[in-house]
Amino acid sequence: xxxxxxxxxxxxxxxxLDEIFELAHQIISNPQEYSHVCEGKILATLFxxxxxxxxxxxxxxxxxxxxxxxxxxxPNSSSAAKGxxxxxxxxxxxxxxxxxxxxHPKEGAAKVASMYSSVPVINAGDGGHQHPTQTLTDLLTIKxxxxxxxxxxxxxxxxxxxxxxxxxxxxxxxRYENIKFLLISPKELGVPQYIRExxxxxxxxxxxxxxxxxxxxxxxxxxxMTRIQKERFFNEDEYMRLKDSYILDTEKMKLAKEDMIIMHxxxxxNEIDVEVDKDERAAYFKQAEFGMYVRxxxxxxxxxxx
Ligand code: NCD
Numbered sequence: 001x002x003x004x005x006x007x008x009x010x011x012x013x014x015x016x017l018d019e020i021f022e023l024a025h026q027i028i029s030n031p032q033e034y035s036h037v038c039e040g041k042i043l044a045t046l047f048x049x050x051x052x053x054x055x056x057x058x059x060x061x062x063x064x065x066x067x068x069x070x071x072x073x074x075p076n077s078s079s080a081a082k083g084x085x086x087x088x089x090x091x092x093x094x095x096x097x098x099x100x101x102x103x104h105p106k107e108g109a110a111k112v113a114s115m116y117s118s119v120p121v122i123n124a125g126d127g128g129h130q131h132p133t134q135t136l137t138d139l140l141t142i143k144x145x146x147x148x149x150x151x152x153x154x155x156x157x158x159x160x161x162x163x164x165x166x167x168x169x170x171x172x173x174x175r176y177e178n179i180k181f182l183l184i185s186p187k188e189l190g191v192p193q194y195i196r197e198x199x200x201x202x203x204x205x206x207x208x209x210x211x212x213x214x215x216x217x218x219x220x221x222x223x224x225m226t227r228i229q230k231e232r233f234f235n236e237d238e239y240m241r242l243k244d245s246y247i248l249d250t251e252k253m254k255l256a257k258e259d260m261i262i263m264h265x266x267x268x269x270n271e272i273d274v275e276v277d278k279d280e281r282a283a284y285f286k287q288a289e290f291g292m293y294v295r296x297x298x299x300x301x302x303x304x305x306x
Contacts, residue, residue, distance in 0.1 A: 002304035005114040005121045009132040009172040021140050023297035023306060024290070031064065034296065037305040038067030044097035045071035046089070047124070048080065048104045053266055053288055054124050054133070058101045061295040065305075070097065090116040099299055101133075120302040128162040128232050134265050135168040136298060137291035142222060144290065145261050145283055150177040153219050157184035157246055158226035158271060160191045162233075165265040166226055170195055174203045181207040182216040186245050188238070189228070213246060217255045223248070225264045225271050225284075249273040256281065263287050 001016055012020070027034050043062040047055050051073070059069045072078045079089065086109060093100055094117040102113055103124040110123030110130075125131045143149050154173065160166045160183055170191065173179050181200070183191055190209055191200075200207050210216055217223065225248055233239040248262065253276060264272060264284040276282055300306035 001301045003120055004302060005117075005123075006132050006298065006302070007110045007114055007121070007123045007126075008130050009135045009168045010175075011132070014175055017136070017139065020136060020294065020297045020301055021143055023300065024140055024293045025144075027296050027300075028293050034065060034300065034306060036066040037300055038062060038065035038303065041065075041067040041099070041303055041305070042097040043067055043069045043071075043299065044093045044100045045069060045073070045124075046078075046093065046100060046102040046104075047071065047073045048075040048102070048109075049125065051103055051124070053291065054103065055101075057288070057292040058122075058124065058133075058295055058299075061292050061299060064292075065296055065300060067098075067299075086112055087116045090121075091118075094118045099303060122298070122302070125164055128164050128167075128229065130168045130171075131164040131265075132168055132172075133295055133298065134165045134291070135172045136294045137287060138165070138169050138224070138263060138265070139172060140290045140294045141263060141283060141287040142261075145286070146221065149173070150179065152178075152221045153180045153182065154222045154224060155182040155184055155213070155216055155220040156224045156226070157213055157248075159189045159228045160185045160226070161189040162229035163226045166224075167192065167195055169224065171199050174199050174205055179205060181205065182219065183207055183209045184211065184213055184216065184246070185209070186211060186242055189242060189245075213248065213252055214255065217252060217260075218257065220256065220260050223256065223260060223262050225262065225268075227264075227267065227269050227271060244270065246271050247273060248276055250275050250279070253279055253281070 101122045107127035107129040110126045114121040261283040
């Protein structure tokens, strides 16, 4: 895996993913042993779009491995504001750093960056397209809390059209046996056609599209909630009309299986009532914690230090 880029969740084989998850578990059980493996290494975090969790978890991950960080979280504070091209920025940054994590509002930007970089590029979200390290986080969470990655009924609820975490998760899960998806969204926010055709139909994956959580919640092993992606709407009225489509509350949770887990990439707006946080099935904060460990494992592998 050394020196590979991670742009799309399918860039790694199932075996490579297992290696990353195995290392993440080793780091979780013995963090001290890994606290110096990235000494002398520099992570550059280039965030052209807002982020809290993803950027902090990358930076915390590198610091916990003993490395250092540089970067920006505000494109206006970088030379992009002067009109520098992404290609030139990446050529420079890959001289200064050993590995790059980049988030960008344009679909395909991470792929372009990887073509100009002399160091590994990790896609930390490209527009409404893909978010592969969130998917590593999600897979590690499912594997750790449910014991396996195959044989699950997964409900994905909210903005399936613009949600990049959704597209990456469905793509990644399509490689595991006996996965069934229940896709819960308003009609306008259903999964993009390429996910329906190229991923679900092509791989013969069972799925159903419904509009209400209550109609399917009792069937689910995993309920993956998502935020309506305000920043990707072209029309404010449309957002206002759809923004409160789903609110998971304690009443709805009464219908769910006792061992169902609730996931959410976060940030949450109002799609999960805070009362649900007390429910043992709420896994979203634990999921954010797994996110840091899986990024530690990923960077250690790409840098070839563990
Ligand atoms: C997600 C993202 O940026 O796509 N957040 C994250 O990385 N944890 C989900 C979102 O913003 O809704």
